[in-house]
Amino acid sequence: MRQISAAYTKAVKELLREKAALFWTIAWPIIWVIIGSFSFTGSAPQQVIPYIKGSIAISMMVFALMIAGMSNLPASIAGDRANGLLAKLKSMPIKPYKDFIGRISAVITLSLLAAALVIVIGTAVGARFTGAGVEILQAIGFVFLVICASAGVGLMAGTLIKNLQGAIMTGVGIAVITSALSGLFVPYEGLPVPLQTFARVYPISSAQASIVHLLAGPNMVAYNPLTSSQIALTIALSFALLLVGTVLYSRLGWKLE
């Protein structure tokens, strides 16, 4: 437990002291929540606008979670490898899984901090949410799935890409491209049919649609993401990504050239 706590504390401090990580994970989504809330509400009826703003806040919260998992996590892994820490750790009496748990817990902490700030700022600029009680708990469950899927991708990038900048840029690239392709920034109905299919299969956009459905109302989502089969697919693929990432990291993450 002491070793996990040590790995966690170190990773949290490093993340909170890394200006680039804070900007992309917290400031950037907040900027877009503010811009989006005043620019993209269009000619919608007045009573719907708060929920459109809520939907925008949720999308940017999901983007923040993606960046935390897909970019900050591989940056942490690749950075420690690049500066020789992994060689040092291999000589010490610590198992890779303990370092892994500490590291991923730190990313979850940063993710939740970013998510909370995005939602608070969204609310401050007029976002309103519909859900209560069970819906909020369900939404938290989908937030957890986004974190799992993002962390899975981040573990893969951090393990397979040895270069620090390469690992960071790969993570950011995957986050931005998949966000654009899966309709995180544009309405689902505006996507071509193949991308609509991708948006339903990609666990992060599917989870995002579910959170919007639960907290901003079903009218804010062009399809029902809460069918049993859709939820099962989202859960299965989120955990599959995390599992693949974890296995890769456990087997190859500490392997040195």
Add this chain to the structure above:
Amino acid sequence: MLAIHVENLVKKYDSRRVLDGVNLDVQEGEFYALMGPNGSGKTTLASIIAAVKTQDSGIVEVHGKKPTQAKECIGYVPQENFSSPKLSGKENLVYFASLMGYSRSQANQLVVEMLQSVGLSEEADKRVAKYSGGMRKRLEVATAIFPGIKVLILDEPTTGLDPAARRAFFSMIQDIMDKKTSIILITHIGSDAELASRVGLIDNGKMIAEGTPDELKRKHADEDVITVETAGKTDSVLSVLKDYSINGKVAESETGYKIYSSNGDRVLADVVRSLDQAGHKVMRIEMARPTLEDVFFRLTERHLQEATG
């Protein structure tokens, strides 16, 4: 008692043998320097002893156990800086102390003593990004000297440090280590290796000589070393010098040449005269006793700084 026992160690990268049947014994409390050029296999050997890498064949034991089972007593300082630049010196040490299993309060208490022992108490709360190279290396040594460490492995710890900082570094090491801790120093700097009680010379994955610094010099380079600097470095100068060096071996340095002679006093004047007759102006000439770098050159005909495995 043996602290480290290495027997017929082989390590291959692809088909290349980077360690080729290496044998090595280090006694408890001994300061042993492993000296060789880049690519000679010394870092690979250190990382196998430190449980970072595994061998293809052969035996490696640290206090009678496999390295992976003896991690509690191994303190390893790799060549690359590994401390986190975003954390302070104190935070870094608390992190490593916690990884060694100390509680937060024990770690905090221990870290104060360790920072003091490596002379960083004043800089404890400063971020490592603001440390000099020497300070950072001292901090990293502190991560490898927790109570219970019996074998300290230092891989090229003085690379990038000036001579004064190097002397201060080794003085600190000798002060902080207790008499039972064995130290293995990996280096390609002869003057660093001179401080060890015993030196192993490694080249192309093989141990080519071993002994105290004096034994090595007596056995392999027991002659005068004459350093000659001329106005220019030309084949003609080289040709003159070859006639005066044992077996015609002339070592080239950045500023001139080194020749080896069993009768340096007499040869000194002859060299100056011959170079003068050949039209070469001697800028500087001096005679000295051989160093471990000279020993390596005599054994391999290559320089420690230039040779590659």
